[in-house]
Amino acid sequence: MKTVLITAFEPFDGERVNPSWEAVRHLHERMICGAHVVAKQLPCVFDESLRVLNETLDTLKPDLVIAVGQAEGRTDISVERVAININDARIPDNTGNQPIDEAIVEDGPAAYFSTLPIKAIVEGIREAGIPATVSQTAGTYVCNHVMYGLLHALAKQKGPVRGGFIHIPLLPEQAVKHQGLASMPLQTVGLALEMAISIALTVEEDRRLEGGATH
């Protein structure tokens, strides 16, 4: 039986919840397309997040890994295309650490592309009536850090294990306190993530669909 690891973060930046964990924890121990889903919360901390992730990868040996994070202000499910080898923290992480322009992996490649079928995932979620897009940047904070670290770890493994990152909007109850920022209910996000897992498990080759940006 296949195992799927889906990760999310603890709250950060003064929030009391992190929508990524609220959505992901409901998928824990679920069966999706015949695969067993394990949900794991990561600290919003540089390095420590990757230590926990790598430990979980070693123990669980998952066949698919999707990391999820909060992107306040984004309006839809945004499936990240690429992670870059840089930490540049606009705000301190949850231990107060704020690295500026440091490599995530010394001598690592400049970037890793998501190995998820990102276009098929976006298309599938949209067909379910949920707004979704490909994103060309996961930022330079702990989300990008985890995405890069994940893809770096998976690249060193023997078998091909797919991995990637999905950013989600604020929850409505968070957006109440951030006037003007878009939101998406937990249930919708949960459904989208379930579809992402399902598509990543079943679609062999990604769809050739436009999902780019002019800048």
Added chain:
Amino acid sequence: MKTVLITAFEPFDGERVNPSWEAVRHLHERMICGAHVVAKQLPCVFDESLRVLNETLDTLKPDLVIAVGQAEGRTDISVERVAININDARIPDNTGNQPIDEAIVEDGPAAYFSTLPIKAIVEGIREAGIPATVSQTAGTYVCNHVMYGLLHALAKQKGPVRGGFIHIPLLPEQAVKHQGLASMPLQTVGLALEMAISIALTVEEDRRLEGGATH
């Protein structure tokens, strides 16, 4: 028994649905706070919308009227503060009419303020975890037209009948086709409108809460 009239619009601007009607029609024949709710669809047409509205007001003699409309791009439930006496159509209405800088009511006042307890409505919806704000402009299209016409009609009546307008975001299934625009599910919008009716029926005096804009 009190009667509440809640109106919404037919689709416009190339959309196949109008979220306002999708949300409002589920409230038809509902009882809220002991009042009987009647939902009515208005055409997205200058003048004809007001003809239908005024006819309905005459027949129904409601104790409360809330008109609802779609505001693509807005992120939350936005409770309009004021309607202005002008038609200035950026796009043609559903009959192809596109008035520019014409008064809605010749010799009517420049504006009418909503007579709903707008601050209490925003506060109540937010307390339920749904993003909501006061909006300082309902535009200059059919939504503002209906809001102005409604308040003009109510101002001439004897008894004090509260009236106002609420703009709502796109539905998720609409936003799929408008990348980057925020959305709100039907269920959430429906709940918010139900609360708006309930608060408008029960809160006598509006709350003194900040809901302004610097510009």
Added chain:
Amino acid sequence: MKTVLITAFEPFDGERVNPSWEAVRHLHERMICGAHVVAKQLPCVFDESLRVLNETLDTLKPDLVIAVGQAEGRTDISVERVAININDARIPDNTGNQPIDEAIVEDGPAAYFSTLPIKAIVEGIREAGIPATVSQTAGTYVCNHVMYGLLHALAKQKGPVRGGFIHIPLLPEQAVKHQGLASMPLQTVGLALEMAISIALTVEEDRRLEGGATH
């Protein structure tokens, strides 16, 4: 000889300059279309701003009045269509006063429309290659307060004196500290205001051009 009064505000909300005054003070004592321009700074204070304005109107007896204010985040010269009879301050004014939902003029009309030829002004500024739009709301802060108070004062006068309000973006040097907000250089704003004065002095009847908003 005709006299034009152009007003602007002192800095507020923690800014060290107000772009409206920076632009307007260069027009002081200028001759535009044969009219003498007087620039006057108003305090960013409810009531006191109107006291100074009314005093200046009494002394100067201008033939045209344009009030100008800062609108952080706006991208272009935005010519206001309407002022509404409400103070609802999102932030305190420069004396710490923060009125909520109070009428500007007790028993005053709900709103006044600008008596400037707003469409002709927008068209003229655009033809000079400077972005400009009609705005449907001047907010509920001191800018709207001054616009309403101005139009209320002019409405009571005998001769027809045109008046209105123009919002302008941040200056580039202000936007440096507000990442992501648009800006416009002083010189461009100054040119646009000069054109607004010129058009308001010479265009008798406003142009019938689309400048509306669907919401």
Added chain:
Amino acid sequence: MKTVLITAFEPFDGERVNPSWEAVRHLHERMICGAHVVAKQLPCVFDESLRVLNETLDTLKPDLVIAVGQAEGRTDISVERVAININDARIPDNTGNQPIDEAIVEDGPAAYFSTLPIKAIVEGIREAGIPATVSQTAGTYVCNHVMYGLLHALAKQKGPVRGGFIHIPLLPEQAVKHQGLASMPLQTVGLALEMAISIALTVEEDRRLEGGATH
């Protein structure tokens, strides 16, 4: 004497001008910090743009290369951090070509980081009162294509030649036709690019300044 190559694009996407070329051509044959500046226009065409660029690199053997492109909607001078090895065209290029998810360089690395002192450039431009930021994505269109191709070419050279990409906003006269989009005058952009060249020529080690994004 050192040579600086600064490139820009021809108009695309229906525009009649490209602000990048309008700004860059004024720098042609200029001396900045003792270096000779050569401006070169590139076609907005996949592959052909790189053919022209590589030819120019071979002939000119510049000591510094900055490529510049239009980013409609951006509000400031945005100095790109990274280029990724993918073409994913949202719109066709100027020959009608629209590659989807194709590598720019087969077997090339996933990304190249700019070798310009991007933080020092942003800081210097800001100190001159012009809004500037680090951008985490150059998109997936011809701009990113040229940035990646440039850095790939420079990486294979012997001596260390710095290279990178800067996106600029629309010109005011373009923004007139795109209501709501920010703009920046040619003169301001030109000054910012001149400063970027100057800083890239003189600042050995980049400044350690925050310029990241949480997502």
